[in-house]
Amino acid sequence: MSKPDDAGSSERQHTAAAESEHPMEWDEAPNNRKPASDRQTISEREEKDDARKIVTGESKYTADYAKHFPDLAAGSVLRSDIAHGRVTEIDASAAEEMEGVYAVVTPDSEEVPDKPYTSSGQPYPEPSPWDLHVLRREVNYVGDPIAAVAAVDGDTADRATRAIEVSYEEEEGVFDTAAATNPDAPQIHDPDNIENHQPGADYERNIESHIEGEIGDVAGAFEAAADSDDRIVTETEWELPYQSHCVPEPHTTIAHRDEDARYHLITSTQVPYHTRRQLSHLFDVPIRDIRVSKPRIGAGFGAKQSMLIEPITIALMEAAGRPVKLETTRREQFYALRSRRPARVRMRSVVTDEGDVEALDLSAVTNSGAYGPHGMTVGSSVGSKPLPLYTHAPNIRFEATAVHTNLPVAGAIRGYGAPQGHFALEGHMDEVAHELDMDPLELRARNRIEEGDIDDASGVLSGGEHTRRIRSCGLGECIDRGKEAIGWDEVEQPDEEHLHRACGVALTAQKSGVAGDELGAAHIKMNEDGSFILQTGAVDIGPGADTAMAQIAGEVLGAPPEDVLVQPSDTDVSPFDYGAYASSTTYVTGQAVKKAAEKARTQLLEFAAKLLDEPPETLEARDGAVHAERTGESVTLEEVGYGSIYGDDERAQVMGEASHSTDESPPPFGAQFVDVTVDDRTGEFEIHDLVYAVDCGVAINPDLVEGQIEGALHMSYELAVSSGYSFDEDGTPETLGFRDYGMPTADDQPPIESIIVETHEPTGPFGAKSVAEIPVNGVPPALSNAIRNAVDVRVSDLPITAEKIEAKLDTADEAAD
């Protein structure tokens, strides 16, 4: 850890080692940086490659494959209806005797593996604890799987599941993180049954992990501030509830054995390769005897990074001796699968009265629910993603504790901890601005991250040892353009005295993949007609990754993107990929695609050189042809394709393959603006506009980028105003459907304006960074800030509701009287 001599100094010195380890210059291929006018297929609003089959209903999702399996059985899962306890007896006799029931499996069935695993869908070795069982007797939340049925159809399977009688020995549950860490609280897990390599676990106090790190001397900065009259100390607290992915296609798996008796799964997953490996470990089956195929996916948002139903489906398939389809219900999606974890975050800061941030201290307690997938890694993102916004602060401390309760299991979800951190940090910054009586944008302008910075705040957990260079940052332009679009400087107050209008802002950051822990690979081959088949393990779960990959390949090869056919990922066929998570696909797999296409291009130009009788280095591939600069002649890609395969002398298929892995993970940046009017009599509020300006490097496809912004803003808006589950006092969930939950409809959703600010990220393919997650971070703090500006009350616990605002207004009125 590097400690500056003077904790109060406003600039932190970076070591010469950090400077030279992360030079500003990046050894970039000359073709990587193209002015807009030279671009052929990137930066174009290409039609999404599956658009037509989607609008005709021909796009096929897992459940749509059922018709290929004439003897397909339907599965159904029996889940615990108590929050904490032990199953003492499972009487499945009535279910087994029902007509049309093929198999019932329980924790004792030989087809059901009896070893711990994690559902996390992370690379090997998974950082998440191995604390789950496929089916279990010790139950830790309402929703834990106990038994499952395979039957002739879904109705019979459901009836049979309900006919299974379960007796429990109930134990006291704990439903709140503060209560759970009390030494007298019921203990949820026995550490002897768990493999947990995360730091800080203390199962006696229901702590799954605890992590902390510091740069500079935070305690010193607070001490110094206490004695000084030109520094202010601010402390705030923030709270966020559960959020559902509301993934449109419920998790669905079809499992069968192929004609070689290998396990074949068609499944709605974001991580085919991690799923294959995790199944291999769980079932003791060699990796090569498992095939995971990803058809079209009805979106993921992190929900399908978890391996949730594949193991049960395999167990049922083995027990029933026939293919099985398991399709989860919407109720299960809400209470039994995965969610965004609730969090309590405390922020403290020292800021000079000029507005320079001297110390930031962020401390988070997250609620993992009953099990630990992604507990520590999401916890670490609560700080490591937003804190770099103020990386100039010389003293930064961050800690996160992941705590178990007998509530639904938290997992990975778009944003991955960053929304919790941003709500606290960006809400806090506005409180500081109010105390200083400073424009919140001015405060941010003084302190925010910039291009060229060496950022160590993202490495705060390593004590600042891990640093990175910020080679692209368009945050300034995001602020300027967002401010303009929302009308920051010209808010007009409504005529009605009880209505108050104001804008709010929040800055946002994320990453592009997991630094040093990603692998993407790609293979591309040319057909004789000049088209290409591109295989990547990139998992398009809806946003259009396949289309972006075709655009990247097309840009290199001079081919129109519709001539680059991208195959859906399938572990038997596609090159390896870590999967669709952590905003990695465009940045990591996109670079593998670019490299593979470049290798193919070299061969393509050699063949073209022979046809044109010109040296390859003078040729250029564009618009479906190869052009000779000197002679002005050209050959079409089709001529090259036929020539390469049926030519007279040398024959070889034009093919390229490449892998990409990197220690870089450049942050995209963005500025969220909200324009709101609040009624001071009722607390009711109306959002006029959500404006989000993002720097995602070079947008490979602006339509797709806008789609990511708009969709993520919808989720961010929901987190701000209608997230949260309710439970009865026994931990039984009461939020079981879209409407109870309040997922915003077309009528509820405020208008969205998305602004793309172009920068060039030299480490990314054609300058691209990520965009899929970052816009989910900003609405809660920006809305809370806007309301504070409008009516001078702060709602610091989500969701923000009229009742909460009204209650705060009433309290403020009483205090004033």
Place this chain on the structure above:
Amino acid sequence: MTVEIDLTLNGEERTFEAERSDSLLDVLRKNGYTGAKRGCDTGNCGFCTVTVDGESTMSCIEPVATIDGATVETIESLGSQDDLHPVQSAFVDNAALQCGFCIPGMIMRSRDFLEENPDPDREEIRAALSDNLCRCTGYEKILDAVEDAAERMDGDTAVAADGGQPVDDVSCSGCGCGVNDE
């Protein structure tokens, strides 16, 4: 208990065997009409929307036994990939889709709505689509698409020439699962 149901489905007289407890969505999907999707099975998401006797209907909560004799149109009855219905082409051209799971239902709803109200404003479109959820798009481009479709529908309305049969599947060569045929 099995019952026989007569429907006019996408313009053809069809008879289906169904369980009395089946919903219209169950019957459609079992018989290869998989364009309508199951997102909740409780009438909350609209992914299963089809048109019954001219009205947008959530097929998952429509007991099939009660609609004997009805006229049903599904997404399969609109245009084909090379000859899209104006609502479909408006969705494609406005990039109003991502994962696509909500889209067949959203398009049927939009088509039925625009036939009733050919010249809606944005607020009317928002209200009309509020029974159909979408998790991916924030609705923004869907609203653009429906506005655009309203203009396009002033012209013709393509209907699939094959009477809206589900497209025949070609199995993959590996194991008969058909997984690579999309």
